[in-house]
Amino acid sequence: MLFDGSIHQLPDTDPGETEEWLDSLDAVVEVQGKTRARYLLSRLLERARASQVSFPATVSTPYINSISSEYEPWFPGDEHLERRIRAYIRWNAAVMVVRANTKAEGIGGHLSTFASSASLYEIGFNHFFKGKDSGTPGDHVYFQGHAAPGVYARAFLERRLNEDDLDAFRREIGRHGRGLSSYPHPRLMPDFWEFPTVSMGLGPLTALYQARFNRYLLNRKIDDTSASRVWAFLGDGECDEPETLGSISLAAREQLDNLVFVVNCNLQRLDGPVRGNGKIIQELEATFRGAGWNVIKVIWGSKWDELLARDTSGALLNKMNTTVDGEFQRYTVEDGNYIRENFFGPDPRLREMVSHLSDEDLQNLPRGGHDYRKLYAAYRAAIENTGSGRPTAILCKTVKGWTLGDDIEGRNATHQIKKMTDAQLKTLRDRLHLNEEISDADLEAEDPPYYRPPVDSVEYQYMIERRRALGGAMPRRTTTVRKAISLPSDEVFKEFETGSGEQSVSTTMGFTRLLRNLARDKDFGERVVPIIPDEARTFGMDSLFRELKIYASQGQKYEPVDHDMLLKYAEASDGQILEEGITEAGSLASFIAAGTSYATRGVPMVPFYTFYSMFGFQRVGDLIWQAADARARGFLLGATAGRTTLHGEGLQHQDGHSLVLASTVPACRAYDPAFAYEVATIVREGIKEMYGESLSDVFYYLTLYNENYPMPVMPESSDSNKSIVEQIMQGLYLWKSAPTAKHRASILFSGSAHSAASAAAAELLERYGVGCELWSATSYKLLREQALEVERWNRLHPEQQERQPLVTELLDGGAGPIVAVSDFMRIVPEQVARFVPSRSFTPLGTDGMGRSDTRSALRRHFEIDAPHIVVAVLHELAKSGEIKSEVVGEAIKRHGIDPEMAFALHQ
Ligand SMILES: Cc1ncc(C[n+]2csc(CCOP(=O)(O)OP(=O)(O)O)c2C)c(N)n1
Numbered sequence: 051m052l053f054d055g056s057i058h059q060l061p062d063t064d065p066g067e068t069e070e071w072l073d074s075l076d077a078v079v080e081v082q083g084k085t086r087a088r089y090l091l092s093r094l095l096e097r098a099r100a101s102q103v104s105f106p107a108t109v110s111t112p113y114i115n116s117i118s119s120e121y122e123p124w125f126p127g128d129e130h131l132e133r134r135i136r137a138y139i140r141w142n143a144a145v146m147v148v149r150a151n152t153k154a155e156g157i158g159g160h161l162s163t164f165a166s167s168a169s170l171y172e173i174g175f176n177h178f179f180k181g182k183d184s185g186t187p188g189d190h191v192y193f194q195g196h197a198a199p200g201v202y203a204r205a206f207l208e209r210r211l212n213e214d215d216l217d218a219f220r221r222e223i224g225r226h227g228r229g230l231s232s233y234p235h236p237r238l239m240p241d242f243w244e245f246p247t248v249s250m251g252l253g254p255l256t257a258l259y260q261a262r263f264n265r266y267l268l269n270r271k272i273d274d275t276s277a278s279r280v281w282a283f284l285g286d287g288e289c290d291e292p293e294t295l296g297s298i299s300l301a302a303r304e305q306l307d308n309l310v311f312v313v314n315c316n317l318q319r320l321d322g323p324v325r326g327n328g329k330i331i332q333e334l335e336a337t338f339r340g341a342g343w344n345v346i347k348v349i350w351g352s353k354w355d356e357l358l359a360r361d362t363s364g365a366l367l368n369k370m371n372t373t374v375d376g377e378f379q380r381y382t383v384e385d386g387n388y389i390r391e392n393f394f395g396p397d398p399r400l401r402e403m404v405s406h407l408s409d410e411d412l413q414n415l416p417r418g419g420h421d422y423r424k425l426y427a428a429y430r431a432a433i434e435n436t437g438s439g440r441p442t443a444i445l446c447k448t449v450k451g452w453t454l455g456d457d458i459e460g461r462n463a464t465h466q467i468k469k470m471t472d473a474q475l476k477t478l479r480d481r482l483h484l485n486e487e488i489s490d491a492d493l494e495a496e497d498p499p500y501y502r503p504p505v506d507s508v509e510y511q512y513m514i515e516r517r518r519a520l521g522g523a524m525p526r527r528t529t530t531v532r533k534a535i536s537l538p539s540d541e542v543f544k545e546f547e548t549g550s551g552e553q554s555v556s557t558t559m560g561f562t563r564l565l566r567n568l569a570r571d572k573d574f575g576e577r578v579v580p581i582i583p584d585e586a587r588t589f590g591m592d593s594l595f596r597e598l599k600i601y602a603s604q605g606q607k608y609e610p611v612d613h614d615m616l617l618k619y620a621e622a623s624d625g626q627i628l629e630e631g632i633t634e635a636g637s638l639a640s641f642i643a644a645g646t647s648y649a650t651r652g653v654p655m656v657p658f659y660t661f662y663s664m665f666g667f668q669r670v671g672d673l674i675w676q677a678a679d680a681r682a683r684g685f686l687l688g689a690t691a692g693r694t695t696l697h698g699e700g701l702q703h704q705d706g707h708s709l710v711l712a713s714t715v716p717a718c719r720a721y722d723p724a725f726a727y728e729v730a731t732i733v734r735e736g737i738k739e740m741y742g743e744s745l746s747d748v749f750y751y752l753t754l755y756n757e758n759y760p761m762p763v764m765p766e767s768s769d770s771n772k773s774i775v776e777q778i779m780q781g782l783y784l785w786k787s788a789p790t791a792k793h794r795a796s797i798l799f800s801g802s803a804h805s806a807a808s809a810a811a812a813e814l815l816e817r818y819g820v821g822c823e824l825w826s827a828t829s830y831k832l833l834r835e836q837a838l839e840v841e842r843w844n845r846l847h848p849e850q851q852e853r854q855p856l857v858t859e860l861l862d863g864g865a866g867p868i869v870a871v872s873d874f875m876r877i878v879p880e881q882v883a884r885f886v887p888s889r890s891f892t893p894l895g896t897d898g899m900g901r902s903d904t905r906s907a908l909r910r911h912f913e914i915d916a917p918h919i920v921v922a923v924l925h926e927l928a929k930s931g932e933i934k935s936e937v938v939g940e941a942i943k944r945h946g947i948d949p950e951m952a953f954a955l956h957q
């Protein structure tokens with residue numbers, strides 16, 4: 051494992067001595083066995099480490115607790131009271147789910163996840179998790195999504211929630227939306243949950259980047275986050291998600307000793323065992339240790355200590371090491387005799403070791419994750435690890451459904467069980483020793499009762515006192531500002547209004563310039579967080595490296611190869627740019643950490659995450675959804691947008707649908723700007739919307755293109771009641787009115803399609819006497835949402851004067867056909883087609899899969915070039931009888947369009 055043959059390439063300076071050591075080892079193996087040999091080697095390694103002989107760490111250790119009992123610290127809590135409190139919480143969490151499912155069959159909820167992890171959380175609540183009451187950012191705790199009932203149950207005991215609230219678990223409609231969300235959703239419970247976690251893998255990933263962002267803020271001297279720790283609770287099954295483990299090496303590389311993962315290793319996921327034929331804890335240990343983490347295993351409860359102490363032969367350790375998880379799961383559901391016969395029994399030494407224990411004793415030998423002393427020791431060690439530079443993973447072995455009785459505990463179906471019979475509830479009550487609090491008669495009532503100790507009880511006082519000492523209740527989301535942000539000055543945006551003159555530039559270049567201006571702004575500048583996943587050169591953003599510097603927690607320890615160049619690769623510990631490397635998921639996690647900083651720590655930060663638009667919504671759509679749930683604010687910039695504007699890259703790179711995907715995210719303001727002044731306006735207004743007076747919890751998505759053309763001057767408003775800014779922001783405005791001509795038409799363009807639209811308008815006028823108005827459609831999503839709202843209002847107010855959707859108001863009274871063209875799929879403009887009922891509406895777009903070719907070839911292929919726009923307009927005019935169909939045919943021929951050409955959609 052350590053050498054893999056490489057040892058033979060090292061010089062042996064004393065072969066005789068080497069031989070002696072090897073012979074000794076051979077003798078030990080032969081005479082005393084392999085276990086003894088392993089022991090001696092471990093001792094040697096330990097001694098070597100103590101003597102500073104650097105040596106690669108082994109990636110796995112035996113299947114026992116990392117902290118032996120003699121090293122356990124004093125447990126400072128009141129064991130008895132904490133046990134009582136845990137019992138109440140366990141009870142209420144279970145009853146809450148049971149009651150919800152009695153009232154509404156199938157409403158769901160989970161009993162067994164929290165049942166397995168109650169102690170994991172309670173140790174944190176009573177002794178570790180720091181709140182924000184003292185005016186600090188506090189700790190950031192990511193709760194396992196399916197453990198939500200337990201978190202509600204504690205809040206109930208603390209009197210943050212009442213019985214009605216618990217009865218509204220998963221019933222979020224009505225009660226003014228004050229139900230308890232199924233899982234941690236800040237979007238639904240903005241005063242309670244901070245971090246959405248339920249989509250497996252996203253919790254750990256975003257927690258990791260949160261810890262990194264704390265360091266970023268500290269190193270940039272924006273906020274003192276040095277005392278904040280990030281705790282992420284996750285399932286062992288969840289570790290199969292690539293997002294869970296995919297970034298752990300970053301945590302070690304960045305020395306995030308402010309990060310703790312607590313993995314609830316109940317050995318089960320939804321359908322069955324996580325690793326029936328292996329050992330998930332060992333596997334995770336190797337993975338985390340290999341990545342440079344500090345790993346603490348909490349496998350066995352205190353009652354095993356005595357047995358391990360007597361295991362002088364190593365037989366017990368060997369049995370622990372060789373038993374697979376499927377067998378361990380079996381032991382949880384079988385009786386003590388089965389354990390005696392099958393775990394201990396086959397080896398006479400082990401049988402003898404437990405001969406003094408009854409079957410019941412054997413059944414009650416608990417797993418470490420249910421032992422608060424062991425857990426306390428592990429958490430303490432994690433805290434004390436601060437300064438080591440290593441993040442900590444605590445791997446806790448638990449039983450899924452622990453205390454819920456034989457029918458539920460450890461069963462393969464346990465994850466899905468949501469109901470309990472009266473008899474099962476009685477067993478639970480007895481198991482939790484709640485006979486005094488909950489009588490048999492109580493259990494016979496229609497609904498099992500909740501229980502919470504009175505305010506003057508010692509239990510209540512204890513838990514409140516503990517939370518007070520630790521800085522207040524958790525979880526709690528607040529938007530109290532600790533460090534206010536000031537908006538950028540208008541100067542930042544000014545230059546974009548005057549256009550680029552003769553110079554051809556792209557909207558991407560315009561945006562990069564804008565980003566630099568924003569970062570230079572005296573007050574606002576430091577709050578700008580540029581995020582890029584190894585694509586800065588593609589977007590021309592490498593020009594920002596030298597000025598803003600790339601964040602590197604260790605600074606730059608080398609002179610870069612391009613040190614003498616203007617655009618050198620400059621890293622600094624207080625660098626501003628998060629150059630994430632090739633991880634769109636990690637970049638999005640940084641976007642979320644920065645975009646929620648206004649709430650997480652009361653320090654608004656403004657992320658600008660620029661990515662290859664194809665690898666945005668499509669690649670990390672679930673994280674974008676999570677950002678919406680987390681109420682993240684900021685800007686997503688889909689660069690190299692469009693299926694024909696990015697020409698050479700082909701099918702995997704050309705994005706013609708991110709705007710379709712963006713249309714599915716309610717909190718996303720999606721724009722497809724054509725010109726630099728539009729980009730600047732949208733960014734300025736977006737900052738105001740998110741960070742100014744209205745403080746909307748939304749984020750913006752802007753497409754940016756890499757096609758160069760002269761950027762026009764910002765036009766005057768075409769509507770006396772609205773400024774040009776309002777017009778740009780509303781999603782559609784008249785960019786150029788129609789010249790007087792025989793026929794009329796409207797061409798709507800977005801993004802890079804504007805040049806084809808302008809060329810088509812010119813040809814239509816010159817050759818066919820059609821005067822076209824040109825509209826810039828900056829956001830069909832916004833137009834549609836506004837139209838839907840009006841439509842609904844009209845439906846529900848039948849006796850009042852009908853209102854008109856904005857898009858109807860703008861277009862429906864116009865003359866001639868409408869042709870809408872963009873570099874995206876036809877469905878994008880089609881979103882508003884039915885709101886313009888009295889005119890024909892033809893969308894042109896890039897349906898089909900991309901391919902590599904020149905822009906002009908691609909635009910012909912997808913039928914969005916000027917000739918196709920001309921044909922579309924003429925065809926509609928012919929349909930309405932304004933011109934003859936031969937005119938259309940002539941245009942098709944003249945432009946060399948092959949009418950039998952295969953449709954791009956099908957290719
Ligand atoms: C991305 C994703 N896929 C699937 C699910 C459905 N799901 C919910 S819980 C669960 C099993 C969780 O097992 P584990 O992580 O071991 O947690 P435990 O409940 O055992 O603590 C699954 C598959 C989900 N929530 N998210």
Ligand SMILES: [Mg+2]
Pocket residue numbers: 285286287288314315316317318319324
């Ligand atoms: Mg599990």
